[in-house]
Amino acid sequence: MDTEAAIRAVRGALKLYGFEETSGIDLVKYRENYVFRLTRATGDSYAVRLHRAGYRTDAQIRTELAYLQALGEQGVSVPEMVPTLDGNLMCLVRADDGTNLQLDVQRWIDAAHPLGDVAEALTGESALEPETFRLLGALTAELHDRTSAIGRLPGFDRGAWDAGGLVGDAALWGNPLAVEGLASEDAVLLETAMARLKRDLEALDASADRYGVIHADLTPENVLVQDGRMIVIDFDDFGEGWHLFDLATILFFYQPHPRYEAYRQALIDGYGSVRALPERFLDPWDAMLLARGLTYLGWAGERKGDAEAAFIAGQVVPVVLGLAAQYTSAGASRAGTGS
The missing domain is CATH 3.30.200.20 (Phosphorylase Kinase; domain 1)
Incomplete structure (x- = not known):
């Protein structure tokens, strides 16, 4: 059409x-x-x-x-x-x-603009200050507080961003290995990382203080700013998942940014100022970053020829491969020490 x-x-x-x-x-x-x-x-x-x-x-x-x-x-x-x-x-x-x-x-939300741009985040050109991420962390915590209070509304029907939804055979955004231009050795790396990640996610605590209804696509382009106020838009992919997945999504594209660590600390501080962090809440951070990255590859794999899919293949795949290498290496180290 x-x-x-x-x-x-x-x-x-x-x-x-x-x-x-x-x-x-x-x-x-x-x-x-x-x-x-x-x-x-x-x-x-x-x-x-x-x-x-x-x-x-x-x-x-x-x-x-x-x-x-x-x-x-x-x-x-x-x-x-x-x-x-x-x-x-x-x-x-x-x-x-x-x-x-x-x-x-x-x-319509008048006189509003996106909080940020994915391309600028990846290149490190974003001029956002850590305070912006502190405010966004607080807003995300408020969102999770409210969705937890609302619970499952009658007729609830949405996908789950759990182990299966993220890296299972029927992952919500498709198979990461289908992304265009993936070299054979890189595919092997991703397969290894995905298998380890799936096991780790299946063992992850999914109690109500850390798992529930989430936005699931909190990129900088899905937050509008109007007169200094942040407004969360585009709930098209929302469902149930780990609260930490929303936080990892916010920062995924900022990983190459020179102020990434300051952004991350500000985001977590803002979140914790509204919603108490459960014990070991941040432990799966690397798992959530990798899971988020893999979903982008799956999305692009189902949309070959699309301009955004090409952007992911060219600019996001290297980031995900780096995450996968670190994740498998860290996993091997844990296994070697028996921890």
């Missing part, structure tokens, strides 16, 4: 929300879903997501939107959901070929 066809599908839903048929619809981005900015004659703007056919079930999307609404009601800085006139957070629209597509609407 091309952009014009997607816009026609969106126009078919306008009356369900009470929006004028003459409202402006402009493409913002297309990745897993189409995201449009809809502007009414009043000047009010909305973010409209038209979901890719078959990518998510109705139940999965309704679970995401219900959590967004619940988090907003509890004061967490997330997008504001806009229901249909009938009160539904999601509706179905028909594409030109007769396919039913899911659609939801959020209020």
